[in-house]
Amino acid sequence: MTPVTPVTPAPAAAPAAVPAALSGVPAAAPSGDRIHRVRLSSVRLPLATPISDAKVLTGVQTPMTEVALLFAEVSTADGHEGIGFSYAKRAGGPGQYAHAREVAPALVGEDPNDIARLWTKLVWAGASVGRSGLATQAIAALDIALWDMKARRAGLPLAKLLGAHRDSVRCYNTSGGFLHTPVEELLDNATASLERGLGGIKIKVGQPDGAADLRRLEAVRGHLGDGVPLMVDANQQWDRPTALRMGRALEGFGLTWVEEPLDAYDAEGHAALAASLDTPVATGEMLASVAEHTALIEARACDIIQPDAPRIGGITQFLRLAALADHRGLQLAPHFAMEIHLHLAAAYPHEPWVEHFEWLEPLFHERLEIRGGRMHLSNRPGLGITLTDQARAWTREACEIDGTGAVRELTAATG
CATH class of the missing domain: 3.20.20.120 (Enolase-like C-terminal domain)
Known part of the structure:
Protein backbone atom coordinates (compact mmCIF):
# COMPACT_ATOMS: atom_id res chain seq x y z
CA MET A 1 0.00 0.00 0.00
CA THR A 2 1.45 3.30 -1.12
CA PRO A 3 1.71 5.74 1.77
CA VAL A 4 -0.19 9.01 1.39
CA THR A 5 1.93 12.09 1.79
CA PRO A 6 0.10 14.69 3.84
CA VAL A 7 -0.52 17.97 2.03
CA THR A 8 0.42 21.04 3.98
CA PRO A 9 -2.07 23.86 3.29
CA ALA A 10 -0.54 26.90 1.64
CA PRO A 11 -0.39 29.88 3.92
CA ALA A 12 -3.26 32.29 3.51
CA ALA A 13 -2.52 35.24 1.31
CA ALA A 14 -1.78 38.38 3.23
CA PRO A 15 -4.59 40.91 3.03
CA ALA A 16 -4.06 43.69 0.52
CA ALA A 17 -2.67 46.82 2.03
CA VAL A 18 -5.28 49.48 2.67
CA PRO A 19 -4.28 52.90 1.35
CA ALA A 20 -3.50 55.24 4.20
CA ALA A 21 -6.18 57.66 3.01
CA LEU A 22 -8.84 54.95 3.41
CA SER A 23 -7.56 53.30 6.57
CA GLY A 24 -10.24 53.12 9.22
CA VAL A 25 -12.96 54.59 6.99
CA PRO A 26 -16.02 52.33 6.76
CA ALA A 27 -17.65 51.88 3.37
CA ALA A 28 -20.56 54.22 2.62
CA ALA A 29 -20.12 56.01 5.90
CA PRO A 30 -22.53 58.83 6.61
CA SER A 31 -21.00 62.26 6.21
CA GLY A 32 -21.73 63.26 9.79
CA ASP A 33 -23.02 66.61 8.59
CA ARG A 34 -26.71 67.33 8.95
CA ILE A 35 -29.20 69.83 7.56
CA HIS A 36 -30.03 72.30 10.30
CA ARG A 37 -31.69 75.25 8.57
CA VAL A 38 -33.92 75.90 5.56
CA ARG A 39 -34.99 79.35 4.45
CA LEU A 40 -37.87 79.71 1.97
CA SER A 41 -38.71 82.91 0.11
CA SER A 42 -41.60 83.78 -2.19
CA VAL A 43 -40.39 86.44 -4.62
CA ARG A 44 -42.34 88.34 -7.28
CA LEU A 45 -40.23 89.48 -10.26
CA PRO A 46 -41.97 92.23 -12.26
CA LEU A 47 -41.54 92.19 -16.05
CA ALA A 48 -40.74 95.47 -17.79
CA THR A 49 -43.29 94.77 -20.55
CA PRO A 50 -46.44 92.59 -20.39
CA ILE A 51 -45.69 89.41 -22.33
CA SER A 52 -48.03 87.90 -24.94
CA ASP A 53 -47.75 84.64 -26.82
CA ALA A 54 -50.38 82.72 -28.78
CA LYS A 55 -52.28 81.81 -25.62
CA VAL A 56 -53.05 85.51 -25.14
CA LEU A 57 -54.06 86.14 -28.76
CA THR A 58 -56.41 83.16 -28.70
CA GLY A 59 -57.97 84.34 -25.43
CA VAL A 60 -56.74 81.44 -23.28
CA GLN A 61 -54.64 83.65 -21.01
CA THR A 62 -54.01 87.29 -20.19
CA PRO A 63 -50.62 88.98 -20.73
CA MET A 64 -47.97 87.99 -18.19
CA THR A 65 -46.71 90.81 -15.99
CA GLU A 66 -44.56 89.01 -13.41
CA VAL A 67 -42.87 85.74 -12.51
CA ALA A 68 -43.32 84.22 -9.05
CA LEU A 69 -40.24 82.44 -7.71
CA LEU A 70 -39.74 80.11 -4.79
CA PHE A 71 -36.19 80.22 -3.40
CA ALA A 72 -34.87 77.56 -1.03
CA GLU A 73 -31.64 78.16 0.89
CA VAL A 74 -30.41 75.10 2.77
CA SER A 75 -27.53 75.07 5.25
CA THR A 76 -25.89 72.40 7.39
CA ALA A 77 -24.36 72.16 10.84
CA ASP A 78 -20.88 72.21 9.27
CA GLY A 79 -21.61 75.48 7.48
CA HIS A 80 -22.28 74.25 3.95
CA GLU A 81 -24.95 76.04 1.93
CA GLY A 82 -26.95 75.57 -1.24
CA ILE A 83 -29.58 77.55 -3.12
CA GLY A 84 -32.31 76.40 -5.46
CA PHE A 85 -35.40 77.83 -7.03
CA SER A 86 -38.66 77.01 -8.72
CA TYR A 87 -41.09 79.37 -10.41
CA ALA A 88 -44.64 79.91 -11.59
CA LYS A 89 -46.09 82.14 -14.30
CA ARG A 90 -49.47 83.87 -13.79
CA ALA A 91 -50.62 81.56 -10.97
CA GLY A 92 -49.24 79.03 -8.52
CA GLY A 93 -46.47 80.94 -6.75
CA PRO A 94 -48.20 81.19 -3.35
CA GLY A 95 -49.19 77.53 -3.61
CA GLN A 96 -45.62 76.41 -4.25
CA TYR A 97 -44.41 78.41 -1.26
CA ALA A 98 -47.15 77.03 1.01
CA HIS A 99 -46.40 73.42 0.04
CA ALA A 100 -42.64 73.85 0.48
CA ARG A 101 -43.28 75.40 3.89
CA GLU A 102 -45.21 72.31 4.96
CA VAL A 103 -42.78 69.64 3.73
CA ALA A 104 -39.38 71.31 4.24
CA PRO A 105 -39.18 70.40 7.97
CA ALA A 106 -38.71 66.79 6.81
CA LEU A 107 -35.17 67.73 5.74
CA VAL A 108 -34.00 68.83 9.18
CA GLY A 109 -31.44 66.45 10.70
CA GLU A 110 -30.88 64.60 7.42
CA ASP A 111 -27.59 63.93 5.64
CA PRO A 112 -27.58 66.45 2.74
CA ASN A 113 -25.72 64.02 0.47
CA ASP A 114 -28.63 61.56 0.27
CA ILE A 115 -30.50 63.64 -2.29
CA ALA A 116 -32.49 60.92 -4.06
CA ARG A 117 -33.71 59.52 -0.75
CA LEU A 118 -34.61 63.00 0.48
CA TRP A 119 -36.58 63.68 -2.71
CA THR A 120 -38.65 60.59 -2.00
CA LYS A 121 -39.10 61.60 1.63
CA LEU A 122 -40.37 65.04 0.58
CA VAL A 123 -42.79 63.51 -1.92
CA TRP A 124 -44.23 61.22 0.76
CA ALA A 125 -44.48 64.13 3.18
CA GLY A 126 -47.07 65.61 0.82
CA ALA A 127 -48.25 62.45 -0.92
CA SER A 128 -51.96 63.24 -0.67
CA VAL A 129 -51.62 66.00 -3.28
CA GLY A 130 -49.78 63.80 -5.77
CA ARG A 131 -46.39 63.43 -7.43
CA SER A 132 -46.59 66.05 -10.14
CA GLY A 133 -47.53 69.66 -10.69
CA LEU A 134 -47.40 72.19 -7.91
CA ALA A 135 -46.37 69.64 -5.26
CA THR A 136 -43.20 68.50 -7.02
CA GLN A 137 -42.46 72.02 -8.27
CA ALA A 138 -42.27 73.06 -4.61
CA ILE A 139 -39.94 70.15 -3.88
CA ALA A 140 -37.81 71.12 -6.89
CA ALA A 141 -36.46 74.24 -5.16
CA LEU A 142 -35.26 72.14 -2.22
CA ASP A 143 -33.82 69.41 -4.44
CA ILE A 144 -31.91 71.92 -6.56
CA ALA A 145 -30.53 73.56 -3.42
CA LEU A 146 -29.18 70.18 -2.25
CA TRP A 147 -27.46 69.57 -5.60
CA ASP A 148 -26.02 73.09 -5.51
CA MET A 149 -24.66 72.39 -2.02
CA LYS A 150 -23.18 69.05 -3.06
CA ALA A 151 -21.30 70.63 -5.95
CA ARG A 152 -20.14 73.53 -3.77
CA ARG A 153 -18.79 71.09 -1.20
CA ALA A 154 -16.82 69.40 -3.97
CA GLY A 155 -15.57 72.76 -5.23
CA LEU A 156 -16.99 72.00 -8.70
CA PRO A 157 -19.52 73.56 -11.05
CA LEU A 377 -19.78 77.20 -17.94
CA SER A 378 -17.98 79.28 -15.35
CA ASN A 379 -15.59 77.86 -12.77
CA ARG A 380 -17.87 78.94 -9.92
CA PRO A 381 -18.88 75.96 -7.75
CA GLY A 382 -22.43 74.69 -7.72
CA LEU A 383 -24.91 76.61 -9.83
CA GLY A 384 -22.66 79.63 -9.41
CA ILE A 385 -25.42 82.03 -8.36
CA THR A 386 -26.03 84.27 -5.34
CA LEU A 387 -29.09 86.40 -4.61
CA THR A 388 -29.06 90.17 -4.98
CA ASP A 389 -30.49 92.74 -2.57
CA GLN A 390 -33.15 93.35 -5.22
CA ALA A 391 -34.29 89.75 -4.95
CA ARG A 392 -34.64 90.25 -1.20
CA ALA A 393 -36.59 93.46 -1.79
CA TRP A 394 -39.07 91.65 -4.05
CA THR A 395 -39.75 89.03 -1.35
CA ARG A 396 -43.44 88.73 -0.43
CA GLU A 397 -43.14 85.99 2.18
CA ALA A 398 -40.27 84.20 3.89
CA CYS A 399 -39.80 81.69 6.65
CA GLU A 400 -37.03 79.74 8.30
CA ILE A 401 -37.10 76.14 9.51
CA ASP A 402 -34.59 75.75 12.33
CA GLY A 403 -32.73 72.74 13.69
CA THR A 404 -35.76 71.57 15.66
CA GLY A 405 -38.03 71.65 12.61
CA ALA A 406 -39.92 74.67 13.91
CA VAL A 407 -41.11 77.20 11.32
CA ARG A 408 -40.52 80.90 11.99
CA GLU A 409 -42.01 83.62 9.84
CA LEU A 410 -39.46 86.19 8.66
CA THR A 411 -41.74 88.65 6.86
CA ALA A 412 -45.45 89.20 6.51
CA ALA A 413 -47.17 88.77 3.17
CA THR A 414 -47.73 91.96 1.24
CA GLY A 415 -50.08 92.71 -1.64
Whole structure:
Protein backbone atom coordinates (compact mmCIF):
# COMPACT_ATOMS: atom_id res chain seq x y z
CA MET A 1 0.00 0.00 0.00
CA THR A 2 1.45 3.30 -1.12
CA PRO A 3 1.71 5.74 1.77
CA VAL A 4 -0.19 9.01 1.39
CA THR A 5 1.93 12.09 1.79
CA PRO A 6 0.10 14.69 3.84
CA VAL A 7 -0.52 17.97 2.03
CA THR A 8 0.42 21.04 3.98
CA PRO A 9 -2.07 23.86 3.29
CA ALA A 10 -0.54 26.90 1.64
CA PRO A 11 -0.39 29.88 3.92
CA ALA A 12 -3.26 32.29 3.51
CA ALA A 13 -2.52 35.24 1.31
CA ALA A 14 -1.78 38.38 3.23
CA PRO A 15 -4.59 40.91 3.03
CA ALA A 16 -4.06 43.69 0.52
CA ALA A 17 -2.67 46.82 2.03
CA VAL A 18 -5.28 49.48 2.67
CA PRO A 19 -4.28 52.90 1.35
CA ALA A 20 -3.50 55.24 4.20
CA ALA A 21 -6.18 57.66 3.01
CA LEU A 22 -8.84 54.95 3.41
CA SER A 23 -7.56 53.30 6.57
CA GLY A 24 -10.24 53.12 9.22
CA VAL A 25 -12.96 54.59 6.99
CA PRO A 26 -16.02 52.33 6.76
CA ALA A 27 -17.65 51.88 3.37
CA ALA A 28 -20.56 54.22 2.62
CA ALA A 29 -20.12 56.01 5.90
CA PRO A 30 -22.53 58.83 6.61
CA SER A 31 -21.00 62.26 6.21
CA GLY A 32 -21.73 63.26 9.79
CA ASP A 33 -23.02 66.61 8.59
CA ARG A 34 -26.71 67.33 8.95
CA ILE A 35 -29.20 69.83 7.56
CA HIS A 36 -30.03 72.30 10.30
CA ARG A 37 -31.69 75.25 8.57
CA VAL A 38 -33.92 75.90 5.56
CA ARG A 39 -34.99 79.35 4.45
CA LEU A 40 -37.87 79.71 1.97
CA SER A 41 -38.71 82.91 0.11
CA SER A 42 -41.60 83.78 -2.19
CA VAL A 43 -40.39 86.44 -4.62
CA ARG A 44 -42.34 88.34 -7.28
CA LEU A 45 -40.23 89.48 -10.26
CA PRO A 46 -41.97 92.23 -12.26
CA LEU A 47 -41.54 92.19 -16.05
CA ALA A 48 -40.74 95.47 -17.79
CA THR A 49 -43.29 94.77 -20.55
CA PRO A 50 -46.44 92.59 -20.39
CA ILE A 51 -45.69 89.41 -22.33
CA SER A 52 -48.03 87.90 -24.94
CA ASP A 53 -47.75 84.64 -26.82
CA ALA A 54 -50.38 82.72 -28.78
CA LYS A 55 -52.28 81.81 -25.62
CA VAL A 56 -53.05 85.51 -25.14
CA LEU A 57 -54.06 86.14 -28.76
CA THR A 58 -56.41 83.16 -28.70
CA GLY A 59 -57.97 84.34 -25.43
CA VAL A 60 -56.74 81.44 -23.28
CA GLN A 61 -54.64 83.65 -21.01
CA THR A 62 -54.01 87.29 -20.19
CA PRO A 63 -50.62 88.98 -20.73
CA MET A 64 -47.97 87.99 -18.19
CA THR A 65 -46.71 90.81 -15.99
CA GLU A 66 -44.56 89.01 -13.41
CA VAL A 67 -42.87 85.74 -12.51
CA ALA A 68 -43.32 84.22 -9.05
CA LEU A 69 -40.24 82.44 -7.71
CA LEU A 70 -39.74 80.11 -4.79
CA PHE A 71 -36.19 80.22 -3.40
CA ALA A 72 -34.87 77.56 -1.03
CA GLU A 73 -31.64 78.16 0.89
CA VAL A 74 -30.41 75.10 2.77
CA SER A 75 -27.53 75.07 5.25
CA THR A 76 -25.89 72.40 7.39
CA ALA A 77 -24.36 72.16 10.84
CA ASP A 78 -20.88 72.21 9.27
CA GLY A 79 -21.61 75.48 7.48
CA HIS A 80 -22.28 74.25 3.95
CA GLU A 81 -24.95 76.04 1.93
CA GLY A 82 -26.95 75.57 -1.24
CA ILE A 83 -29.58 77.55 -3.12
CA GLY A 84 -32.31 76.40 -5.46
CA PHE A 85 -35.40 77.83 -7.03
CA SER A 86 -38.66 77.01 -8.72
CA TYR A 87 -41.09 79.37 -10.41
CA ALA A 88 -44.64 79.91 -11.59
CA LYS A 89 -46.09 82.14 -14.30
CA ARG A 90 -49.47 83.87 -13.79
CA ALA A 91 -50.62 81.56 -10.97
CA GLY A 92 -49.24 79.03 -8.52
CA GLY A 93 -46.47 80.94 -6.75
CA PRO A 94 -48.20 81.19 -3.35
CA GLY A 95 -49.19 77.53 -3.61
CA GLN A 96 -45.62 76.41 -4.25
CA TYR A 97 -44.41 78.41 -1.26
CA ALA A 98 -47.15 77.03 1.01
CA HIS A 99 -46.40 73.42 0.04
CA ALA A 100 -42.64 73.85 0.48
CA ARG A 101 -43.28 75.40 3.89
CA GLU A 102 -45.21 72.31 4.96
CA VAL A 103 -42.78 69.64 3.73
CA ALA A 104 -39.38 71.31 4.24
CA PRO A 105 -39.18 70.40 7.97
CA ALA A 106 -38.71 66.79 6.81
CA LEU A 107 -35.17 67.73 5.74
CA VAL A 108 -34.00 68.83 9.18
CA GLY A 109 -31.44 66.45 10.70
CA GLU A 110 -30.88 64.60 7.42
CA ASP A 111 -27.59 63.93 5.64
CA PRO A 112 -27.58 66.45 2.74
CA ASN A 113 -25.72 64.02 0.47
CA ASP A 114 -28.63 61.56 0.27
CA ILE A 115 -30.50 63.64 -2.29
CA ALA A 116 -32.49 60.92 -4.06
CA ARG A 117 -33.71 59.52 -0.75
CA LEU A 118 -34.61 63.00 0.48
CA TRP A 119 -36.58 63.68 -2.71
CA THR A 120 -38.65 60.59 -2.00
CA LYS A 121 -39.10 61.60 1.63
CA LEU A 122 -40.37 65.04 0.58
CA VAL A 123 -42.79 63.51 -1.92
CA TRP A 124 -44.23 61.22 0.76
CA ALA A 125 -44.48 64.13 3.18
CA GLY A 126 -47.07 65.61 0.82
CA ALA A 127 -48.25 62.45 -0.92
CA SER A 128 -51.96 63.24 -0.67
CA VAL A 129 -51.62 66.00 -3.28
CA GLY A 130 -49.78 63.80 -5.77
CA ARG A 131 -46.39 63.43 -7.43
CA SER A 132 -46.59 66.05 -10.14
CA GLY A 133 -47.53 69.66 -10.69
CA LEU A 134 -47.40 72.19 -7.91
CA ALA A 135 -46.37 69.64 -5.26
CA THR A 136 -43.20 68.50 -7.02
CA GLN A 137 -42.46 72.02 -8.27
CA ALA A 138 -42.27 73.06 -4.61
CA ILE A 139 -39.94 70.15 -3.88
CA ALA A 140 -37.81 71.12 -6.89
CA ALA A 141 -36.46 74.24 -5.16
CA LEU A 142 -35.26 72.14 -2.22
CA ASP A 143 -33.82 69.41 -4.44
CA ILE A 144 -31.91 71.92 -6.56
CA ALA A 145 -30.53 73.56 -3.42
CA LEU A 146 -29.18 70.18 -2.25
CA TRP A 147 -27.46 69.57 -5.60
CA ASP A 148 -26.02 73.09 -5.51
CA MET A 149 -24.66 72.39 -2.02
CA LYS A 150 -23.18 69.05 -3.06
CA ALA A 151 -21.30 70.63 -5.95
CA ARG A 152 -20.14 73.53 -3.77
CA ARG A 153 -18.79 71.09 -1.20
CA ALA A 154 -16.82 69.40 -3.97
CA GLY A 155 -15.57 72.76 -5.23
CA LEU A 156 -16.99 72.00 -8.70
CA PRO A 157 -19.52 73.56 -11.05
CA LEU A 158 -22.63 71.39 -10.97
CA ALA A 159 -22.02 70.21 -14.56
CA LYS A 160 -18.58 68.90 -13.57
CA LEU A 161 -20.01 67.11 -10.54
CA LEU A 162 -22.56 65.40 -12.79
CA GLY A 163 -19.96 64.64 -15.46
CA ALA A 164 -19.87 67.24 -18.22
CA HIS A 165 -19.68 66.28 -21.90
CA ARG A 166 -18.81 69.84 -22.87
CA ASP A 167 -17.86 73.20 -21.35
CA SER A 168 -20.35 75.21 -23.37
CA VAL A 169 -23.80 74.68 -24.90
CA ARG A 170 -25.50 76.10 -27.99
CA CYS A 171 -27.94 78.79 -26.96
CA TYR A 172 -30.85 80.63 -28.55
CA ASN A 173 -32.93 83.65 -27.54
CA THR A 174 -36.68 83.57 -26.95
CA SER A 175 -37.44 86.73 -24.99
CA GLY A 176 -37.11 89.01 -28.03
CA GLY A 177 -39.61 87.09 -30.16
CA PHE A 178 -42.97 87.32 -28.39
CA LEU A 179 -46.15 88.15 -30.31
CA HIS A 180 -46.69 91.53 -28.64
CA THR A 181 -43.47 92.68 -30.36
CA PRO A 182 -43.87 94.63 -33.64
CA VAL A 183 -42.00 93.19 -36.62
CA GLU A 184 -39.37 95.95 -36.80
CA GLU A 185 -38.60 95.53 -33.11
CA LEU A 186 -38.53 91.78 -33.61
CA LEU A 187 -35.78 92.20 -36.20
CA ASP A 188 -33.85 94.61 -33.98
CA ASN A 189 -34.08 92.15 -31.08
CA ALA A 190 -32.76 89.35 -33.26
CA THR A 191 -29.80 91.45 -34.34
CA ALA A 192 -29.04 92.42 -30.75
CA SER A 193 -29.16 88.80 -29.64
CA LEU A 194 -26.71 87.69 -32.32
CA GLU A 195 -24.40 90.59 -31.56
CA ARG A 196 -24.44 89.56 -27.90
CA GLY A 197 -23.14 86.15 -28.97
CA LEU A 198 -26.25 83.97 -29.02
CA GLY A 199 -26.44 81.26 -31.64
CA GLY A 200 -30.12 81.08 -32.60
CA ILE A 201 -33.43 82.93 -32.56
CA LYS A 202 -36.87 81.66 -31.62
CA ILE A 203 -40.07 83.53 -32.40
CA LYS A 204 -43.63 82.91 -31.34
CA VAL A 205 -46.35 81.78 -33.76
CA GLY A 206 -49.83 80.35 -33.27
CA GLN A 207 -51.93 83.45 -33.96
CA PRO A 208 -55.55 82.93 -35.05
CA ASP A 209 -54.46 84.19 -38.48
CA GLY A 210 -51.82 81.78 -39.73
CA ALA A 211 -50.94 84.09 -42.60
CA ALA A 212 -49.78 86.67 -40.07
CA ASP A 213 -47.42 84.09 -38.58
CA LEU A 214 -45.97 83.35 -42.00
CA ARG A 215 -45.44 87.04 -42.75
CA ARG A 216 -43.53 87.54 -39.48
CA LEU A 217 -41.47 84.45 -40.13
CA GLU A 218 -40.65 85.55 -43.68
CA ALA A 219 -39.43 88.89 -42.34
CA VAL A 220 -37.24 87.26 -39.69
CA ARG A 221 -35.75 84.63 -42.01
CA GLY A 222 -35.06 87.27 -44.63
CA HIS A 223 -33.38 89.44 -42.02
CA LEU A 224 -31.25 86.66 -40.56
CA GLY A 225 -30.37 84.81 -43.74
CA ASP A 226 -30.31 81.04 -44.09
CA GLY A 227 -27.28 80.40 -41.85
CA VAL A 228 -28.78 81.36 -38.49
CA PRO A 229 -30.70 78.65 -36.58
CA LEU A 230 -34.35 79.70 -36.34
CA MET A 231 -37.09 78.08 -34.24
CA VAL A 232 -40.83 78.77 -33.87
CA ASP A 233 -43.12 78.13 -30.91
CA ALA A 234 -46.92 77.81 -31.22
CA ASN A 235 -47.51 77.42 -27.45
CA GLN A 236 -50.03 74.58 -27.95
CA GLN A 237 -52.51 76.72 -29.90
CA TRP A 238 -53.01 74.61 -33.03
CA ASP A 239 -55.38 71.69 -33.41
CA ARG A 240 -54.21 68.64 -35.37
CA PRO A 241 -55.34 69.74 -38.86
CA THR A 242 -53.95 73.26 -38.36
CA ALA A 243 -50.65 71.94 -37.02
CA LEU A 244 -50.21 69.72 -40.08
CA ARG A 245 -51.17 72.50 -42.49
CA MET A 246 -48.93 75.08 -40.79
CA GLY A 247 -46.13 72.57 -40.36
CA ARG A 248 -46.11 71.94 -44.10
CA ALA A 249 -46.16 75.68 -44.79
CA LEU A 250 -43.15 76.11 -42.49
CA GLU A 251 -41.03 73.44 -44.17
CA GLY A 252 -39.43 75.91 -46.57
CA PHE A 253 -37.95 78.07 -43.80
CA GLY A 254 -35.31 75.55 -42.74
CA LEU A 255 -36.36 75.65 -39.11
CA THR A 256 -34.34 74.01 -36.36
CA TRP A 257 -37.65 72.95 -34.82
CA VAL A 258 -41.34 73.74 -34.44
CA GLU A 259 -42.26 73.82 -30.77
CA GLU A 260 -45.48 72.86 -29.00
CA PRO A 261 -47.61 72.68 -32.13
CA LEU A 262 -50.32 70.80 -30.19
CA ASP A 263 -51.65 70.42 -26.68
CA ALA A 264 -48.79 69.35 -24.42
CA TYR A 265 -50.55 66.11 -23.45
CA ASP A 266 -51.45 65.03 -26.99
CA ALA A 267 -48.72 62.44 -27.42
CA GLU A 268 -50.57 60.67 -30.23
CA GLY A 269 -51.04 63.88 -32.22
CA HIS A 270 -47.42 64.93 -31.74
CA ALA A 271 -46.26 61.50 -32.88
CA ALA A 272 -48.32 61.67 -36.08
CA LEU A 273 -47.08 65.18 -36.78
CA ALA A 274 -43.44 64.30 -36.16
CA ALA A 275 -43.78 61.39 -38.59
CA SER A 276 -45.29 63.68 -41.25
CA LEU A 277 -42.87 66.62 -41.17
CA ASP A 278 -39.24 67.04 -42.10
CA THR A 279 -38.96 69.85 -39.54
CA PRO A 280 -38.13 68.41 -36.10
CA VAL A 281 -40.89 68.64 -33.49
CA ALA A 282 -40.05 69.85 -29.98
CA THR A 283 -42.25 69.72 -26.89
CA GLY A 284 -42.34 68.91 -23.17
CA GLU A 285 -41.89 72.20 -21.32
CA MET A 286 -45.41 72.24 -19.84
CA LEU A 287 -45.28 68.70 -18.46
CA ALA A 288 -44.93 68.39 -14.71
CA SER A 289 -43.44 64.95 -14.05
CA VAL A 290 -41.10 62.34 -15.46
CA ALA A 291 -44.10 60.06 -16.00
CA GLU A 292 -45.75 62.60 -18.31
CA HIS A 293 -42.55 62.92 -20.33
CA THR A 294 -42.24 59.15 -20.50
CA ALA A 295 -45.57 59.03 -22.30
CA LEU A 296 -44.13 61.37 -24.96
CA ILE A 297 -40.96 59.33 -25.29
CA GLU A 298 -42.75 55.99 -25.58
CA ALA A 299 -45.09 57.41 -28.24
CA ARG A 300 -42.11 58.80 -30.22
CA ALA A 301 -43.96 62.09 -30.05
CA CYS A 302 -41.00 64.43 -30.52
CA ASP A 303 -37.52 64.73 -31.93
CA ILE A 304 -36.40 67.23 -29.30
CA ILE A 305 -37.55 66.98 -25.69
CA GLN A 306 -37.80 70.13 -23.59
CA PRO A 307 -38.04 69.30 -19.88
CA ASP A 308 -37.94 71.99 -17.22
CA ALA A 309 -36.16 70.91 -14.02
CA PRO A 310 -38.16 73.18 -11.68
CA ARG A 311 -41.42 71.95 -13.24
CA ILE A 312 -40.72 68.22 -13.03
CA GLY A 313 -39.38 68.12 -9.49
CA GLY A 314 -35.77 69.26 -9.65
CA ILE A 315 -32.43 67.91 -10.76
CA THR A 316 -32.97 64.42 -9.33
CA GLN A 317 -35.96 63.94 -11.62
CA PHE A 318 -34.33 65.70 -14.57
CA LEU A 319 -31.46 63.20 -14.48
CA ARG A 320 -33.94 60.31 -14.58
CA LEU A 321 -35.62 61.82 -17.59
CA ALA A 322 -32.34 62.63 -19.34
CA ALA A 323 -31.33 58.98 -19.09
CA LEU A 324 -34.58 57.94 -20.80
CA ALA A 325 -34.17 60.59 -23.50
CA ASP A 326 -30.57 59.56 -24.13
CA HIS A 327 -31.63 55.92 -24.46
CA ARG A 328 -34.03 56.93 -27.24
CA GLY A 329 -31.46 59.19 -28.92
CA LEU A 330 -33.51 62.35 -28.46
CA GLN A 331 -32.12 65.83 -28.68
CA LEU A 332 -32.45 67.97 -25.55
CA ALA A 333 -33.43 71.64 -25.25
CA PRO A 334 -34.46 72.43 -21.65
CA HIS A 335 -37.04 75.16 -21.10
CA PHE A 336 -36.29 78.50 -19.34
CA ALA A 337 -34.16 78.72 -16.12
CA MET A 338 -30.84 78.85 -17.98
CA GLU A 339 -29.02 79.29 -14.66
CA ILE A 340 -29.90 75.66 -13.88
CA HIS A 341 -30.25 74.15 -17.32
CA LEU A 342 -26.82 75.18 -18.61
CA HIS A 343 -25.31 72.65 -16.20
CA LEU A 344 -27.79 69.90 -17.01
CA ALA A 345 -27.46 70.40 -20.76
CA ALA A 346 -23.66 70.35 -20.50
CA ALA A 347 -23.95 66.90 -18.89
CA TYR A 348 -26.20 65.45 -21.62
CA PRO A 349 -24.45 63.04 -24.03
CA HIS A 350 -25.91 64.47 -27.25
CA GLU A 351 -25.27 68.07 -28.33
CA PRO A 352 -28.13 70.09 -26.75
CA TRP A 353 -29.53 73.62 -26.81
CA VAL A 354 -30.24 75.90 -23.86
CA GLU A 355 -32.79 78.73 -23.88
CA HIS A 356 -31.66 82.27 -23.12
CA PHE A 357 -33.96 84.51 -21.08
CA GLU A 358 -32.54 87.58 -19.40
CA TRP A 359 -35.65 87.94 -17.22
CA LEU A 360 -34.08 86.47 -14.07
CA GLU A 361 -30.84 88.46 -14.24
CA PRO A 362 -31.91 91.08 -11.63
CA LEU A 363 -32.14 88.27 -9.07
CA PHE A 364 -28.49 87.19 -9.27
CA HIS A 365 -25.13 88.92 -8.93
CA GLU A 366 -23.52 86.71 -11.56
CA ARG A 367 -23.91 86.68 -15.36
CA LEU A 368 -23.52 83.76 -17.71
CA GLU A 369 -20.87 84.12 -20.40
CA ILE A 370 -22.24 84.02 -23.95
CA ARG A 371 -20.02 84.09 -27.01
CA GLY A 372 -19.65 82.31 -30.31
CA GLY A 373 -23.25 81.12 -30.27
CA ARG A 374 -22.75 79.25 -27.01
CA MET A 375 -23.34 79.65 -23.28
CA HIS A 376 -20.18 78.83 -21.33
CA LEU A 377 -19.78 77.20 -17.94
CA SER A 378 -17.98 79.28 -15.35
CA ASN A 379 -15.59 77.86 -12.77
CA ARG A 380 -17.87 78.94 -9.92
CA PRO A 381 -18.88 75.96 -7.75
CA GLY A 382 -22.43 74.69 -7.72
CA LEU A 383 -24.91 76.61 -9.83
CA GLY A 384 -22.66 79.63 -9.41
CA ILE A 385 -25.42 82.03 -8.36
CA THR A 386 -26.03 84.27 -5.34
CA LEU A 387 -29.09 86.40 -4.61
CA THR A 388 -29.06 90.17 -4.98
CA ASP A 389 -30.49 92.74 -2.57
CA GLN A 390 -33.15 93.35 -5.22
CA ALA A 391 -34.29 89.75 -4.95
CA ARG A 392 -34.64 90.25 -1.20
CA ALA A 393 -36.59 93.46 -1.79
CA TRP A 394 -39.07 91.65 -4.05
CA THR A 395 -39.75 89.03 -1.35
CA ARG A 396 -43.44 88.73 -0.43
CA GLU A 397 -43.14 85.99 2.18
CA ALA A 398 -40.27 84.20 3.89
CA CYS A 399 -39.80 81.69 6.65
CA GLU A 400 -37.03 79.74 8.30
CA ILE A 401 -37.10 76.14 9.51
CA ASP A 402 -34.59 75.75 12.33
CA GLY A 403 -32.73 72.74 13.69
CA THR A 404 -35.76 71.57 15.66
CA GLY A 405 -38.03 71.65 12.61
CA ALA A 406 -39.92 74.67 13.91
CA VAL A 407 -41.11 77.20 11.32
CA ARG A 408 -40.52 80.90 11.99
CA GLU A 409 -42.01 83.62 9.84
CA LEU A 410 -39.46 86.19 8.66
CA THR A 411 -41.74 88.65 6.86
CA ALA A 412 -45.45 89.20 6.51
CA ALA A 413 -47.17 88.77 3.17
CA THR A 414 -47.73 91.96 1.24
CA GLY A 415 -50.08 92.71 -1.64
